[in-house]
């Protein structure tokens with residue numbers, strides 16, 4: 203199959219991500235009547251005019267006019283292209299996307315079912331007869347049953363095929379276990395369980411679905427930690443352990459504690475630190491840092507107190523600082539990790555360690571710079587390199603000041619080096635190269651076939667037929683007349699928009715419009731195209747505006763649609779509908795009168811015999827106009 207995703211799948215991904223949740227993960231929203239309100243992330247404002255409507259699953263800002271659905275929000279807010287936004291939302295909802303070229307339907311990926319089966323099997327094994335030593339271990343670590351349940355902790359019993367046998371009995375195919383990374387194929391045929399005699403930490407995604415597993419060995423078995431391989435549903439570099447449980451707390455406090463391992467997260471949660479997350483199984487990636495950036499403004503990096511921990515903390519902190527996050531590095535006494543520290547010294551001691559944590563630059567200087575000139579120079583170069591990635595110029599400037607101060611360097615020298623680095627970066631990375639930033643042309647969101655979508659009868663193309671371009675010229679009967687499109691008066695435009703608002707509302711409002719007008723009577727863009735799309739699916743239900751919004755249509759269409767969908771309409775829209783129709787017809791007749799009068803003048807000069815028919819038409823139009831006014 204091509205790179206294009208089926209519309210049903212896109213619908214399902216959109217419907218599985220509530221717009222209020224997705225937006226409030228990024229900006230604070232407050233309930234206000236039927237809508238949620240917040241300060242618009244797309245323009246500067248003091249009083250909130252950014253509205254999110256949970257029923258219609260759309261947003262609209264009455265300040266700057268932006269609007270759209272959950273997909274366009276993510277595209278705009280995170281500067282993603284369409285496919286990346288879809289990927290993001292799919293991962294958030296635990297929906298698998300079809301592999302490139304596999305042709306597999308992503309609907310209910312069997313890998314998720316296999317993972318869920320495994321979660322339940324491991325959980326019951328922890329409670330079962332073979333789970334004694336594992337239960338003992340959990341108890342020794344001070345983990346209560348609530349944390350064990352919340353994180354779905356389990357146990358993989360010893361033996362080569364416990365899970366495989368259980369899967370067989372549950373109807374899960376062995377090939378799917380292999381795809382899920384739960385079973386490993388043997389040379390010469392057959393499979394064996396990947397996880398054996400290990401404490402199991404399921405890697406839960408946003409919707410509570412397991413995307414993979416981590417397993418910790420008991421005693422001296424190697425490796426100490428074993429993780430799932432990457433699968434269709436698990437991308438290591440994009441996953442943060444504990445985020446599913448910590449999201450709410452991080453969103454509220456805007457602070458996160460970043461740790462290294464599963465046990466660190468669990469012990470911190472057990473001790474009441476609900477905002478702990480880990481980049482388990484990998485050094486913090488740029489993608490993981492970007493995910494943290496969405497929820498938090500400030501991150502405490504609390505890694506192991508040994509040399510390896512310090513250098514890992516430095517790299518993680520750099521990745522976070524580059525995104526403009528405030529970073530504090532927590533220094534634990536050598537030999538301690540957050541897990542052991544909080545268990546031995548208690549939550550208050552950890553709270554104290556957080557409160558006295560060092561700013562990133564101070565941390566870097568204290569751990570990396572020696573007092574020699576060479577040492578200071580090296581530290582300065584490394585820090586300036588990091589600062590050169592910070593996009594926000596004010597943040598960058600403040601950091602440079604700090605670098606100069608911490609290393610007793612002249613500010614001017616630091617700034618010059620910084621500017622050289624910036625110049626190097628921009629020349630190395632042409633505009634739009636960085637993934638997800640300043641993405642390419644808008645039109646091609648859905649791969650090669652992009653923008654072609656058959657809606658009932660017609661095929662729209664993103665390039666030539668996009669909604670913001672004028673339609674082919676037509677006369678009032680919808681026939682091609684081969685003349686340039688007439689100018690549409692603002693009166694007609696606003697009347698047609700009013701009618702579209704009634705159509706979107708569904709129910710009696712929509713029925714009235716359908717009875718009073720035909721789709722080909724609409725002349726203004728993009729209303730005309732939108733009305734045609736809506737007309738094809740009659741019904742009393744309100745139009746699914748969120749589904750109607752297509753990124754290919756351009757932002758103007760989404761703005762208009764969301765503005766109209768949020769309009770307050772009177773209980774009985776009959777009068778309103780009649781007014782709109784009358785305004786529209788009158789304006790159209792007046793327009794035609796102008797054309798006919800023009801033709802009459804021309805016919806008078808050439809006397810081509812058409813004069814009388816034109817005069818008759820002019821009279822007819824005058825009568826029509828009178829009828830309209832008399833109808834009041």
Ligand SMILES: [Zn+2]
Nearest residue numbers: 242245263266
């Ligand atoms: Zn705005």
